[in-house]
Amino acid sequence: MTEKNSWIIKGGRLIDPVRGIDEIRDIGIMDGFVADVAEVPSSAQTIMAEGLIVAPGLIDMHVHLRQPGKTAAETIATGTFAAAAGGFTSILPMPNTSPVADTPASIEYIRAHALREGVVKVLPVGAMTKGSEGKEMAGIGGLKKAGVVALSDDGKCVQNHEIMRHLVEYSKSFNLPILDHCEDEILMSGGVMHDGYWSVILGMRGITSAVEEMMVARDVILARMAGWKIHIQHISARESIELVRNARRRGIMISAEATPHHIALTDECVKNFDTNYKMNPPLRSEDDRQAIIAALKDGTISVIASDHAPHTETEKLVEFDYAPFGIVGLETAVSICLTELYHKGYLTLSELISKWTKGPAEVLGLDIGTLNEGMPADITIIDTETEFVIDKERFLSKSRNTPFHGCKVKGRPVATIVNGIFVHNLMS
Amino acid sequence: MEQRWTRKDLLSLEDLSDWEINLILDTAQEFKKVSQRKVKKVPALRGKTVVNFFIEPSTRTRISFELAEQRLSADIINVSASSSSISKGETLLDTAKNIEALQVDLIVMRHSAAGAPNFIASRVKSGVINAGDGAHSHPTQALLDLFTIREKKGKIKGLNVSIIGDILHSRVARSDLWGLLSLGANVTLAGPATLVPREFAKIDRVKVCHNMREAVEGADVINLLRIQHERQRAGFFPSINEYSNVFGLSKETMKYVKPDALIMHPGPINRGVELDSSIADGSQSVILEQVTNGLAVRMAVLFLVAGCLKND
Numbered sequence: 001m002t003e004k005n006s007w008i009i010k011g012g013r014l015i016d017p018v019r020g021i022d023e024i025r026d027i028g029i030m031d032g033f034v035a036d037v038a039e040v041p042s043s044a045q046t047i048m049a050e051g052l053i054v055a056p057g058l059i060d061m062h063v064h065l066r067q068p069g070k071t072a073a074e075t076i077a078t079g080t081f082a083a084a085a086g087g088f089t090s091i092l093p094m095p096n097t098s099p100v101a102d103t104p105a106s107i108e109y110i111r112a113h114a115l116r117e118g119v120v121k122v123l124p125v126g127a128m129t130k131g132s133e134g135k136e137m138a139g140i141g142g143l144k145k146a147g148v149v150a151l152s153d154d155g156k157c158v159q160n161h162e163i164m165r166h167l168v169e170y171s172k173s174f175n176l177p178i179l180d181h182c183e184d185e186i187l188m189s190g191g192v193m194h195d196g197y198w199s200v201i202l203g204m205r206g207i208t209s210a211v212e213e214m215m216v217a218r219d220v221i222l223a224r225m226a227g228w229k230i231h232i233q234h235i236s237a238r239e240s241i242e243l244v245r246n247a248r249r250r251g252i253m254i255s256a257e258a259t260p261h262h263i264a265l266t267d268e269c270v271k272n273f274d275t276n277y278k279m280n281p282p283l284r285s286e287d288d289r290q291a292i293i294a295a296l297k298d299g300t301i302s303v304i305a306s307d308h309a310p311h312t313e314t315e316k317l318v319e320f321d322y323a324p325f326g327i328v329g330l331e332t333a334v335s336i337c338l339t340e341l342y343h344k345g346y347l348t349l350s351e352l353i354s355k356w357t358k359g360p361a362e363v364l365g366l367d368i369g370t371l372n373e374g375m376p377a378d379i380t381i382i383d384t385e386t387e388f389v390i391d392k393e394r395f396l397s398k399s400r401n402t403p404f405h406g407c408k409v410k411g412r413p414v415a416t417i418v419n420g421i422f423v424h425n426l427m428s
Numbered sequence: 429m430e431q432r433w434t435r436k437d438l439l440s441l442e443d444l445s446d447w448e449i450n451l452i453l454d455t456a457q458e459f460k461k462v463s464q465r466k467v468k469k470v471p472a473l474r475g476k477t478v479v480n481f482f483i484e485p486s487t488r489t490r491i492s493f494e495l496a497e498q499r500l501s502a503d504i505i506n507v508s509a510s511s512s513s514i515s516k517g518e519t520l521l522d523t524a525k526n527i528e529a530l531q532v533d534l535i536v537m538r539h540s541a542a543g544a545p546n547f548i549a550s551r552v553k554s555g556v557i558n559a560g561d562g563a564h565s566h567p568t569q570a571l572l573d574l575f576t577i578r579e580k581k582g583k584i585k586g587l588n589v590s591i592i593g594d595i596l597h598s599r600v601a602r603s604d605l606w607g608l609l610s611l612g613a614n615v616t617l618a619g620p621a622t623l624v625p626r627e628f629a630k631i632d633r634v635k636v637c638h639n640m641r642e643a644v645e646g647a648d649v650i651n652l653l654r655i656q657h658e659r660q661r662a663g664f665f666p667s668i669n670e671y672s673n674v675f676g677l678s679k680e681t682m683k684y685v686k687p688d689a690l691i692m693h694p695g696p697i698n699r700g701v702e703l704d705s706s707i708a709d710g711s712q713s714v715i716l717e718q719v720t721n722g723l724a725v726r727m728a729v730l731f732l733v734a735g736c737l738k739n740d
Contacts, residue, residue, distance in 0.1 A: 203563030273543030319541035
């Protein structure tokens, strides 16, 4: 045991929702693994964490790293830097790169770059249909062998229910959950923002909540039929949430994630035509936002994911209609959620941290997101009290497309530790 | 104290207060006289350059603006989508920045995307006048409608104005609405439910209805909007024939129209579709006067906006 690889994190409030722990407790780290504090050599370095939250490394189940294909906006390396700065020790990149990650070779490419250049763990997601075209099943068995942890055609949605039915059944054979971007493409009909009061006022093409709701209803039915997991990505509408709540009550294997921007913002933000408020699904009404918060509280939504979607300034600095959907989120997610959910009294810290630890671990069926002895020392230390103003110029992401620039927030990750190594450190 | 115009842009009537709208209308009143003279030109914008930047094709609005600019003695350049570099892949902002770099004073802008003039106006020093952006806003059309109503009725406050047709896709309806509400009118939006979003009813003094008789009875002004054939193809209603039978202003429906109600239309009209041909030409129609007033209103807007540019 070399001493320089041994640490004790002292005096912090350990919140580990998987094990139901929320108490002041020291954590030992030896050679990259969580260790019994008593066994850590007395010469180990000490990290004073009094007044801070010590949590299992946070997991972001929904990010876009843009490599290969659009490295001007992000790379696997810069995406992991942003993740580390944002307090995430594991991220799941979606396969909608160019080309689409639908083969073992493409998954090996992602893993090789992540290992060589990345600073956090990259858990790849494979496309479930070839080219994510929703027509032919991708080689799911091969993808599993290459190391994918889930399947998704994110950015697109399989429109053919028969194909989707087979996908859910087939992926069950490999214990791979399906992460579904729920969108009825015909109902979508060229929409650019939520279909509601503000789209009517602004004269913009609406994306009705039914665009999502139709496919959530379909997924509930198919998950029930197959007896397997479908995870609803970036859920945004009250009606879809109601379907998920009802399905979970009936024991159907449906789960859902919400994004920080759907938690914090509404469609009214679009009124100044700033394309950093354009995303898909769109920002919805205040009523929908309240439904998301209530569903986070009652457990209907078990995951918070950023849907980190980098775009260059050139791509975003255009007419609202022509701008691509999506905003970056890795470096603002924790601060926004602490501000909007914890400090406003909607969620306890344990409930909030669960959305980035226990929630993802359950959806993925993996033994991660907790700090049992002997597990890799992936740890996030959070200061819940410091107030600061979000400055996009300080992002480590290659992109700056955020609506939160200039927002005053309270709380942020101050250290991110992956396999016992600090990859982000604001502590002294 | 006299209130002065202070905006470098005219983007939407939603932004304007009632006195600003009235200032434009009063100014237009004066400019209307210019066009009635033998020499129809004043030197108000001499030495100023105006670019008519039309990314979406337009004939009526562009001609009206061009003539207004000429009567104010401005120098004019016309840039359309096909003649601009946008067809070569240049972004809208870069094209606008290039226009600004030529020391252009005013940009009159038409675009198919909602908010495009707002996007440009906040990023160039030149004044920007919105000549229609998608289904969002068409402020000079609304101003000429307000001018016509005020001229004919002597007031706007308390009037019942019905706007009938494809409200969903109409920038005219959206602009009329804010102007009318600001000056104290009551507004009814009417047409098939597929084309009249019920969210409008959340606004104070706005009513939504789907029945022609209800829409026209008691109305002091009836504004009929052009129905586009592509909406039928997109499935909003079954046929142009059915639309005109159910939602067109027919001689039969005219029985319910007040004898002194104004019949308006932003043009170009589809005779026999939105309204019976004889009604378009009838004594209650002010459709051509709207065109005349459009010129005066655009002169007023150009004059006021040019008057508060930074380089003055």
